[in-house]
Amino acid sequence: MFLEPFFRGQRSGWIEVICGSMFSGKTEELLRRLKRAKFANQKVEIYKPRVDTRYDNVKVVSHDDNFILATPIDHSAKILKVGGDVTVVGIDEAQFFDQDLIQNVQKLALSGKRVIVAGLDMDFRGLPFGPIPGLLAVAEYITKVHAICSxxxxxxxxxxxxxxxDSTVVLGEKDKYEPRCRSCYNMGNILDLK
Incomplete structure (x- = not known):
């Protein structure tokens, strides 16, 4: 029976999503939560998209140079191979993953894991980005963080x-992106001419 494991005392898992614009502190918040889980002696596993090599190939690194070792993967199905003793799963830059991330994260939560996902909620055009909108719909906890308009x-x-x-995915930092409020974003390049 589907509910049987829950009656045998299986721990219920959940999904947390941390989203916002670039330079808003998403990765910093993800790292903070993962480090707290480690401090509490919980077994943690962290994943990042293989395509994201901006700071390091195998570390999740914040703009403030805080980091944690991670496993780079090219498809979200690989998170399902996480060890049975892992209780907390972290996923950074989730917008770069395939749409299957939504169902795979839900499978992890159903298996009793706490899943913490961080990613951009909108792309540079102001449109919903990758699997993030679907993750927001199924998450138990959502944190939207904000940067300061430059x-x-x-x-x-x-x-x-x-x-x-004009490609949706262009890796870059302050050389290619800046955080803007709704008004300044909509003014576009007029601000760049000042």
């Missing part, structure tokens, strides 16, 4: 691309 100082909710590339 032009006016208000809360930034958008990642404004400074370069002319």
């Amino acid at each position: 032009h006016c100082g208000n809360l930034a909710t958008h990642s404004y691309r400074l370069s002319s590339e």
Whole structure:
């Protein structure tokens, strides 16, 4: 019977999503939660998309240079191979993963794991990004973090691309992106001419 494991005392898992624009502290918050879990002697496993090599190939690194070792993977199905003794699973830059991440994260939660996912909720065009909208729909806990607009100082909710590339995925940092509030984002390149 489907519910039988829960009646035998299996721990119930859940999904936490940390989202926001670039430079808002998503990875920093993910690292904080994972380090607290480790401090509490919980077994933790961390994954990152193999494509994200901006700071390091095998570390999840925040803009403040805090880091934790991670397993780079190219498809979200690989998170299902996590060890049975792992109680907390962290996933960074989730927007770069396939849509199967939504169902795979739910499988982990159903197996009793706490799953913490961090990623951009919108791409540079201001559109929902990758599997993040689906994860927001199924998560028990959602934290939206904000950067500060680089032009006016208000809360930034958008990642404004400074370069002319039109591909949805363009890896970069402050050389290619800046955080902007809704108004400054919508003013676009007019602000760049000042």
